[in-house]
Amino acid sequence: MPILQPIGRTFLTFLAAVGRLSLFAANGLAHCIRPPLYLRLIGRQMIDIGYYSLPVVGLTAIFTGMVLALQSYTGFARFAAESAIPNVVVISITRELGPVLAGLMVAGRVGAAMAAEIGTMRVTEQIDALDTLATNPFKYLVAPRLIAGITMMPLLVCIADIIGVFGGYVVSIYKLGFNPAIYLKNTIDFVEFEDVASGLVKAAVFGFLITLMGCYHGYNSKGGAQGVGAATTNAVVSASILILCFNYFITEIFFAV
């Protein structure tokens, strides 16, 4: 059956890739919980992911909150349902747009940088050098990044949530003429623990995916500068796609009826 052959081969290649990635992830996670931990490296990664992503994530969040309020207003005015705007803004931001947009921005910023850095270390034999100096590259390179990604993304998203809601508030008050006190009361009354919690769980998962893809593609890059370039692209693209996939499934787990 010559038609089935290429399909089968592609499928097997895919399975092999999933297997390799799963092993890599398991190995990386195992080193996250097994001492010793390199606290200095974890700290540096946390600053890089958490602190230096703040401007990008903050700007994304504020404009998203603002446009949400504006769009909802133009839509809801037709049904005289403008009062739902605070609810729409806070729900959309905390559940979906906060984590997803922050995830995509951090994937572009941090995932790419990680793949480039680790990829360069691979092709210049620095990873081999680590290994011969009796230092496990998973412990030294992968684990600190995974830990930093998993812990810092929820923090970033928490801040993004606040900034996003604030963006919606600003537009509603100064452009759409809402009463500030009522807007805030509606927001706080309406938002539930589960909305925020689901967003933070997503953020942690996205942080894991971003750093995992950055490390995995960097670690396995080969063939000089071109290989590192390809690793960088692959890290960002695969992390972005995985974020959107996992976003759906986590939403289903939390809110499926």
Added chain:
Amino acid sequence: MSAPTNAAAQKIEIRGLSKSFGPKVVLDGLDLDVAVGESVVVIGGSGTGKSVLLKCILGLLTPDSGSIKIDGEEVVGLRGKNRDRVLRKFGMLFQNAALFDSLPVWENVAFGLIQGSGMDLTEAKKVAIEKLASVGMTAEVGELSPAELSGGMRKRVGLARAIATTPEIIFFDEPTTGLDPIMGDVINDLIVKCVQELGASTLSITHDMASARKIAHRIAMLYHGKIIWAGPVADIDRSDNDYVDQFIHGRAEGPIQMQVRAG
């Protein structure tokens, strides 16, 4: 360099080592010994698998078959703590030095002491500065980033890192490639000096014959995945081997076929 007198025990013993990448056979049943205190240089063209040989011994690559013994202990397939214990016997100077660009020079040199042996920072820095001095570099260089160094300086730092943990076995992967002849000779002299001071056994790879003659007790030629000739450095000019003759005289004509694919 004169041969050591107590060259009876084997430090490294390789038998039937084979390694392929897909259809490409790189090592094909290679045998090689390095005696205690001996300095062996493997020569061979680019892409013949010299670096692969070193990486197999260090466990960075897993051989397809064959045996590698260090001090009589089989090391193929060693993992975890046992592998770390064996790795502590080694120092390695990589082809392009492979310094960590995220760390200053002194931390590069002290890396094995800090991470591997758990030495505290101030102590490790003192040792690092001593080692830098022994390769002719000042303490100020220790504060620089590797990116600020020239090729020859990087090699020296790489050498200092390789000897920092006072290893029993040192590998040199093309120590003089890419350097001008004078810097190349400086590196050769440093290698000879360091090896004598440490009493280490060494395995070096090169295609620079001047370097090989200077640092070797014994030379082995790698071709098509096997050692096709090995003997004392003094015998290299009367090897009666066409491949060796072509290589050491750098002639285009001869039995050796140029590799088309990159090394």
